[in-house]
Amino acid sequence: MINFKEVKNPMPEQDPKVRARNFKEVASGYTPEQAVNEAMRCLKCRNKPCTKGCPVMVKIPEFVAKIAKGEFEAAYQIISETSALPRICGRVCPQENQCEGVCVRGLRGEPVSIGRLERFAADWHAEHVKEYDAASEVAESNGKKVAVVGAGPAGLTCAGDLANKGYEVTVFESLHKPGGVLAYGIPEFRLPKDIVAAEVGKLEEKGVTFVNNAIIGRAETVDELMDEGYEAVFVGTGAGLPSFMNIPGENLLGVCSANEYLTRINLMKGYLDEYDTPVPPGKKIAVVGGGNVAMDAARCAMRMGAEKVYIVYRRSMEEIPARREEIHHAIEEGIDFQLLRNPVKVIGDEEGHVTGIECVKMKLGEPDASGRRRPVEIEGSNYVLDVDCVIMAIGTKLNKLILDTTEELEANDRGGIGTDEGAATNREGIYAGGDAVTGAATVILAMGAGKTAAASIDEYLTGK
Numbered sequence: 001m002i003n004f005k006e007v008k009n010p011m012p013e014q015d016p017k018v019r020a021r022n023f024k025e026v027a028s029g030y031t032p033e034q035a036v037n038e039a040m041r042c043l044k045c046r047n048k049p050c051t052k053g054c055p056v057m058v059k060i061p062e063f064v065a066k067i068a069k070g071e072f073e074a075a076y077q078i079i080s081e082t083s084a085l086p087r088i089c090g091r092v093c094p095q096e097n098q099c100e101g102v103c104v105r106g107l108r109g110e111p112v113s114i115g116r117l118e119r120f121a122a123d124w125h126a127e128h129v130k131e132y133d134a135a136s137e138v139a140e141s142n143g144k145k146v147a148v149v150g151a152g153p154a155g156l157t158c159a160g161d162l163a164n165k166g167y168e169v170t171v172f173e174s175l176h177k178p179g180g181v182l183a184y185g186i187p188e189f190r191l192p193k194d195i196v197a198a199e200v201g202k203l204e205e206k207g208v209t210f211v212n213n214a215i216i217g218r219a220e221t222v223d224e225l226m227d228e229g230y231e232a233v234f235v236g237t238g239a240g241l242p243s244f245m246n247i248p249g250e251n252l253l254g255v256c257s258a259n260e261y262l263t264r265i266n267l268m269k270g271y272l273d274e275y276d277t278p279v280p281p282g283k284k285i286a287v288v289g290g291g292n293v294a295m296d297a298a299r300c301a302m303r304m305g306a307e308k309v310y311i312v313y314r315r316s317m318e319e320i321p322a323r324r325e326e327i328h329h330a331i332e333e334g335i336d337f338q339l340l341r342n343p344v345k346v347i348g349d350e351e352g353h354v355t356g357i358e359c360v361k362m363k364l365g366e367p368d369a370s371g372r373r374r375p376v377e378i379e380g381s382n383y384v385l386d387v388d389c390v391i392m393a394i395g396t397k398l399n400k401l402i403l404d405t406t407e408e409l410e411a412n413d414r415g416g417i418g419t420d421e422g423a424a425t426n427r428e429g430i431y432a433g434g435d436a437v438t439g440a441a442t443v444i445l446a447m448g449a450g451k452t453a454a455a456s457i458d459e460y461l462t463g464k
């Protein structure tokens with residue numbers, strides 16, 4: 001018999017064989033009974049390590065205690081004091097490295113499933129509290145205009161917090177839909193897009209204006225926005241510029257970046273028949289990389305009808321950076337993990353189409369600057385994987401457009417936009433946060449940065 005004191009209450013999921021061919025959400029969430037049972041596993045630690053492990057300091061033991069008592073709306077209210085997007089964070093936060101990673105229950109057995117409980121409370125609120133009256137939440141305007149550049153989690157959080165304080169906020173987004181990676185990157189089966197749309201809708205009801213298809217730095221610059229009367233600007237433009245390996249054959253037909261592949265499928269709905277978005281076809285696909293982006297691309301490829309999907313990753317399962325849950329799901333769905341393997345060449349036919357990827361086997365050497373053991377090639381171990389499509393998911397970089405077009409805006413030593421602890425840049429009135437500052441990171445860190453920036457902007461404009 002399962003001892004639920006030691007292991008998490010499982011969350012119902014679609015059968016792996018079935019879900020590997022559809023885009024419906026993998027997990028259906030706890031029932032109220034399961035949620036109460038899971039919440040009762042909390043040890044109510046006095047020093048609350050879980051809250052300290054959360055980048056936005058959600059009062060975890062407090063909301064979990066409410067769920068244990070069946071007071072689900074009260075639980076939601078506690079979470080939303082500090083987290084702007086709980087339905088999203090409950091689904092995509094890397095809890096194993098944050099709150100759940102330090103849960104005392106985890107010392108003997110599995111930690112409390114804080115992420116699933118957060119998701120449960122937020123979904124319960126969305127489903128049951130229909131009389132939500134956004135108008136009553138609209139703060140009285142203070143007449144001050146703020147521009148937010150980029151509608152990812154950093155920009156959305158900053159916009160929401162400023163709107164709550166009465167600022168007139170306009171969000172400029174370069175794509176045709178707000179949401180950032182939540183809309184174009186993370187697939188429907190992990191984060192249904194109606195949840196992202198609902199969060200955006202709440203901001204609109206609070207009076208936030210969204211201007212889509214507006215590339216700041218091209219259409220107009222940050223300096224021009226300030227000339228137009230925006231008294232402060234928050235830049236949350238992410239780090240969406242894909243990296244490539246610079247190996248021979250990367251320009252062949254059938255090679256693409258994971259960002260492009262995922263954007264075509266998620267944002268441009270390439271998985272739905274009624275949309276004519278072309279998606280790189282492929283029956284045998286190699287996805288290069290081991291992060292969340294690689295898992296998402298591989299799992300989408302399976303759902304798009306591929307017969308065989310490989311993950312090619314140069315280190316071992318111990319170092320692979322993707323969330324454990326996503327790796328587990330990918331394995332269940334039949335993705336073939338080629339670990340300790342590194343591509344050296346993409347092979348093509350006379351017409352320039354991909355026919356294979358040449359890889360070399362690797363072994364782990366001494367730790368490198370990141371502390372992880374460095375992969376070293378095993379000479380002469382090359383072999384060819386027979387594939388017709390290669391998706392590169394080896395990381396993304398910051399797009400320099402805002403740095404290049406904003407007068408005297410300084411970069412930090414990682415190439416991101418330079419800020420102090422309060423998200424202020426070297427230019428008065430210009431703030432930045434999220435991946436645009438840190439490089440590719442996480443949703444919750446981007447949200448935290450948006451919150452910090454909103455508080456700093458408020459302090460700056462109140463004192464002005």
Ligand SMILES: Cc1cc2nc3c(=O)[nH]c(=O)nc-3n(C[C@H](O)[C@H](O)[C@H](O)COP(=O)(O)OP(=O)(O)OC[C@H]3O[C@@H](n4cnc5c(N)ncnc54)[C@H](O)[C@@H]3O)c2cc1C
Nearest residue numbers: 150152153154174180181185216238434435441442443446
């Ligand atoms: C496929 C994928 C899966 C991921 N999975 C997870 C996960 O499971 N859990 C997790 O915590 N994190 C995950 N991440 C990372 C996480 O999504 C990011 O760290 C987070 O979205 C960063 O938020 P942001 O607001 O800084 O930037 P983004 O989400 O990148 O948003 C930036 C927005 O700015 C817009 N923009 C860019 N330039 C301009 C411009 N010049 N003018 C106007 N708009 C502009 C972009 O179009 C974009 O909409 C994933 C990332 C990817 C790509």
